[in-house]
Amino acid sequence: MDGYSRAVRLWQSYGIASAADLDKYLHSFRILFAYHSGKIENEEITYHDTREIFENGRVTGYTGSPRALFEQQNQKLCSEFLKEKIVNREPLDIKLVKETHRLLTAGTYDERRYIDNGERPGEFKKHDYVTGVHEVGSSAEDVEKEVAELIAEIDAYEGDDVLKAAAYFHARFEYIHPFADGNGRVGRTLLNYYLMIRGHPPLIVHDEEKGTYYAALQQYDEAEDLAPLYEFFRYETEKTWAKALTLLDGAKPDRKGLSDFTGKTP
Numbered sequence: 001m002d003g004y005s006r007a008v009r010l011w012q013s014y015g016i017a018s019a020a021d022l023d024k025y026l027h028s029f030r031i032l033f034a035y036h037s038g039k040i041e042n043e044e045i046t047y048h049d050t051r052e053i054f055e056n057g058r059v060t061g062y063t064g065s066p067r068a069l070f071e072q073q074n075q076k077l078c079s080e081f082l083k084e085k086i087v088n089r090e091p092l093d094i095k096l097v098k099e100t101h102r103l104l105t106a107g108t109y110d111e112r113r114y115i116d117n118g119e120r121p122g123e124f125k126k127h128d129y130v131t132g133v134h135e136v137g138s139s140a141e142d143v144e145k146e147v148a149e150l151i152a153e154i155d156a157y158e159g160d161d162v163l164k165a166a167a168y169f170h171a172r173f174e175y176i177h178p179f180a181d182g183n184g185r186v187g188r189t190l191l192n193y194y195l196m197i198r199g200h201p202p203l204i205v206h207d208e209e210k211g212t213y214y215a216a217l218q219q220y221d222e223a224e225d226l227a228p229l230y231e232f233f234r235y236e237t238e239k240t241w242a243k244a245l246t247l248l249d250g251a252k253p254d255r256k257g258l259s260d261f262t263g264k265t266p
Contacts (some may be wrong), residue, residue, distance in 0.1 A: 003238035006245055011201035018028045019083040030054060032204055034075040037188045039207040044068040078103040089197040090150040091155045094148055098122050100189055105182040119180035129180055133159055134235040137177035146176050162198040166191055171220040
């Protein structure tokens with residue numbers, strides 16, 4: 001059995017039936033997801049600050065940008081908001097997409113977007129914003145219709161390849177680019193929401209692999225080729241759950257001994 005299939009089996013063995021179950025199995029995951037998802041687009045975000053926010057609700061001695069703290073606090077609030085919905089396996093809808101965006105981007109819109117363009121967290125974009133080298137993105141007047149069609153399409157999917165459906169949703173969502181800001185963080189959060197309501201493990205897009213991630217999205221934008229993103233998500237799922245699977249196997253992770261550092265055998 002390959003690593004991805006083992007990760008799916010492990011997640012399903014948890015038998016998630018309550019918000020407490022999610023807290024139990026996703027405590028460390030949520031911190032790492034928030035850190036990596038935020039770091040992809042904001043270099044000021046650190047793991048230490050993210051962990052402080054999730055575990056203590058505050059950060060001490062911080063001197064960086066307030067936006068970085070807002071983004072991580074928002075991710076924590078959004079995780080709390082989605083817990084019961086995940087347990088109840090509530091399907092995606094427009095209201096959920098907008099509320100996820102509102103929670104994740106509250107207090108982060110800059111002056112140009114908020115004052116000059118009249119954009120607001122929790123509302124679809126009012127102007128055309130582009131992304132990627134080929135300036136993709138649906139026009140503002142088409143966004144709600146296209147997002148609604150996408151949601152209807154994946155909600156109706158009844159096949160077994162949940163990850164492929166999730167990859168398609170994510171690629172298409174990022175292509176539509178429905179909001180003035182925060183599309184990446186919203187898209188990655190909803191990707192995991194969809195996976196979990198379908199009984200599959202959430203994954204982390206690691207910051208150190210964002211080049212591969214962006215290239216896979218670009219391949220979809222240019223040629224509607226989903227294979228690179230699908231394979232990337234399989235890999236990221238395996239990486240996300242590798243330590244849990246190692247512990248399940250009863251193996252101890254390889255660690256260096258004193259001789260590795262001193263060059264001498266005791």
